[in-house]
Amino acid sequence: xxxxxxxxxxxxxxxxxxxxxxxxxxxxxxxxxxxxxxxxxxxxxxxxxxxxxxxxxxxxxxxxxxxxxxxxxxxxxxxxxxxxxxxxxxxxxxxxxxxxxxxxxxxxxxxxxxxxxxxxxxxxxxxxxxxxxxxxxxxxxxxxxxxxxxxxxxxxxxxxxxxxxxxxxxxxxxxxxxxxxxxxxxxxxxxxxxxxxxxxxxxxxxxxxxxxxxxxxxxxxxxxxxxxxxxxxxxxxxxxxxxxxxxxxxxxxxxxxxxxxxxxxxxxxxxxxxxxxxxxxxxxxxxxxxxxxxxxxxxxxxxxxxxxxxxxxxxxxxxxxxxxxxxxxxxxxxxxxxxxxxxxxxxxxxxxxxxxxxxxxxxxxxxxxxxxxxxxxxxxxxxxxxxxxxxxxxxxxxxxxxxxxxxxxxxxxxxxxxxxxxxxxxxxxxxxxxxxxxxxxxxxxxxxxxxxxxxxxxxxxxxxxxxxxxxxxxxxxxxxxxxxxxxxxxxxxxxxxxxxxxxxxxxxxxxxxxxxxxxxxxxxxxxxxxxxxxxxxxxxxxxxxxxxxxxxxxxxxxxxxxx
Numbered sequence: 001x002x003x004x005x006x007x008x009x010x011x012x013x014x015x016x017x018x019x020x021x022x023x024x025x026x027x028x029x030x031x032x033x034x035x036x037x038x039x040x041x042x043x044x045x046x047x048x049x050x051x052x053x054x055x056x057x058x059x060x061x062x063x064x065x066x067x068x069x070x071x072x073x074x075x076x077x078x079x080x081x082x083x084x085x086x087x088x089x090x091x092x093x094x095x096x097x098x099x100x101x102x103x104x105x106x107x108x109x110x111x112x113x114x115x116x117x118x119x120x121x122x123x124x125x126x127x128x129x130x131x132x133x134x135x136x137x138x139x140x141x142x143x144x145x146x147x148x149x150x151x152x153x154x155x156x157x158x159x160x161x162x163x164x165x166x167x168x169x170x171x172x173x174x175x176x177x178x179x180x181x182x183x184x185x186x187x188x189x190x191x192x193x194x195x196x197x198x199x200x201x202x203x204x205x206x207x208x209x210x211x212x213x214x215x216x217x218x219x220x221x222x223x224x225x226x227x228x229x230x231x232x233x234x235x236x237x238x239x240x241x242x243x244x245x246x247x248x249x250x251x252x253x254x255x256x257x258x259x260x261x262x263x264x265x266x267x268x269x270x271x272x273x274x275x276x277x278x279x280x281x282x283x284x285x286x287x288x289x290x291x292x293x294x295x296x297x298x299x300x301x302x303x304x305x306x307x308x309x310x311x312x313x314x315x316x317x318x319x320x321x322x323x324x325x326x327x328x329x330x331x332x333x334x335x336x337x338x339x340x341x342x343x344x345x346x347x348x349x350x351x352x353x354x355x356x357x358x359x360x361x362x363x364x365x366x367x368x369x370x371x372x373x374x375x376x377x378x379x380x381x382x383x384x385x386x387x388x389x390x391x392x393x394x395x396x397x398x399x400x401x402x403x404x405x406x407x408x409x410x411x412x413x414x415x416x417x418x419x420x421x422x423x424x425x426x427x428x429x430x431x432x433x434x435x436x437x438x439x440x441x442x443x444x445x446x447x448x449x450x451x452x453x454x455x456x457x458x459x460x461x462x463x464x465x466x467x468x469x470x471x472x473x474x475x476x477x478x479x480x481x482x483x484x485x486x487x488x489x490x491x492x493x494x495x496x497x498x499x500x501x502x503x504x505x506x507x508x509x510x511x512x513x514x515x516x517x518x519x520x521x522x523x524x525x526x527x528x529x530x531x532x533x534x535x536x537x538x539x540x541x542x543x544x545x546x547x548x549x550x551x552x553x554x555x556x557x558x559x560x561x562x563x
Contacts, residue, residue: 020045020063022062023038025056030055036073150177152175260283351533361523390559392420407535420435423473473487507523
């Protein structure tokens with residue numbers, strides 16, 4: 001029996017992921033919990049395990065694709081391997097035969113179309129390089145997308161050029177047969193220079209009848225059968241834009257590059273008020289489909305709903321290469337999504353940061369005393385581990401710090417669980433795994449879990465479950481240095497604690513049970529920075545919360561009495 005395997009839930013607000021690697025092949029026998037694919041979300045790189053035993057029957061994705069939650073990624077045959085192998089071979093033989101049949105049909109249709117041109121009144125016209133923008137007189141030819149004998153359609157890309165401002169795909173303004181290609185890759189073409197000779201027909205009846213029943217097809221060698229069938233799909237004869245020879249002299253200028261899209265797709269984009277040049281295409285060579293336009297509009301609407309408008313317009317960057325040597329590297333997925341998430345948090349949360357210092361002189365002595373015992377159990381007794389326990393108690397005393405704000409409904413959601421995220425610095429970017437139910441664990445258990453989960457994060461072996469459900473975050477830069485900093489709240493949480501490097505300072509200690517005289521003493525002081533959401537937390541509350549944390553570090557009995 002064939003069973004479909006779908007991409008599972010990936011966490012809060014995560015709808016898709018990039019496929020990095022497929023770890024199995026068709027015909028492989030796999031076991032439950034065995035890794036199937038490796039994916040990358042905005043938070044981590046994750047290996048997706050199988051939920052059952054079986055034989056891989058089919059794989060529906062490939063590396064580099066973006067898959068959505070709930071999308072079928074492969075199928076299993078849980079019963080007979082031999083039956084699968086035979087049926088699979090037959091299936092692929094059938095597909096191969098079908099592809100050959102389609103190719104023959106396309107070849108016959110191309111012959112038919114060309115015969116229509118030959119039997120009707122035709123005219124050979126020159127296609128010239130159009131205007132490319134203000135003060136641009138020429139461009140470098142990167143790639144010629146057609147060859148002599150190809151049948152091209154209006155708006156089909158015919159060549160790629162590069163100006164000093166952009167890389168552009170030049171579209172054809174006619175439909176016809178390429179008679180001669182007048183340029184080649186590497187040439188420098190001037191505006192107005194003839195680049196192609198195209199034979200066009202004034203008799204359109206026969207061609208219109210072909211298009212009425214079939215999607216428009218392009219026979220460029222750069223496109224395969226699947227992509228050809230996508231072009232202009234669903235558009236009728238009445239929707240297609242017509243060409244007349246008189247339009248050659250009035251070809252519109254290309255300012256930002258002509259998007260590779262069919263006329264029907266361009267028309268829909270115009271009706272929706274979308275600049276089609278900004279729509280990312282998912283087809284071959286970036287071809288833009290109707291679904292691409294709809295997805296782009298949906299994304300714009302979601303961003304408009306979720307992001308407040310401050311009346312700012314994104315400023316374009318200057319050409320830095322004019323000032324010296326530069327190197328451009330693309331952001332990895334984690335860095336890119338982190339940038340988006342933190343930008344959203346910074347613009348939607350009114351941030352305030354409270355600073356304080358804790359005297360951990362005595363705590364450090366105790367930590368060093370018990371650390372060997374914790375290390376034998378597999379952990380490491382660090383300040384971060386101790387702070388996790390202290391914060392879980394502080395959140396009980398100050399419940400507004402363990403909440404989230406629903407601005408749309410004017411509600412505050414108070415959480416009764418105590419899951420605390422720990423920011424981990426990795427070579428791939430910042431990852432925040434979550435320690436669950438901290439209030440129910442002792443220090444040894446917390447230290448072991450922190451040590452384990454940090455290692456998983458750095459080795460890209462973190463699971464989805466270990467990244468979800470946080471209600472507060474701790475970020476510790478003490479191992480690097482610094483005296484203080486202002487961390488950004490990890491939305492939808494309302495507070496985050498930053499920890500800097502402890503150092504010895506002269507502190508005036510008054511006479512008490514521990515000190516016989518009042519005097520300055522060298523004390524190990526730990527700088528703490530608490531950033532919080534001012535919509536739900538007032539400054540006085542933040543000061544009290546942070547002072548409570550400092551006092552709990554100085555006198556741990558406070559955790560047992562109040563926390």
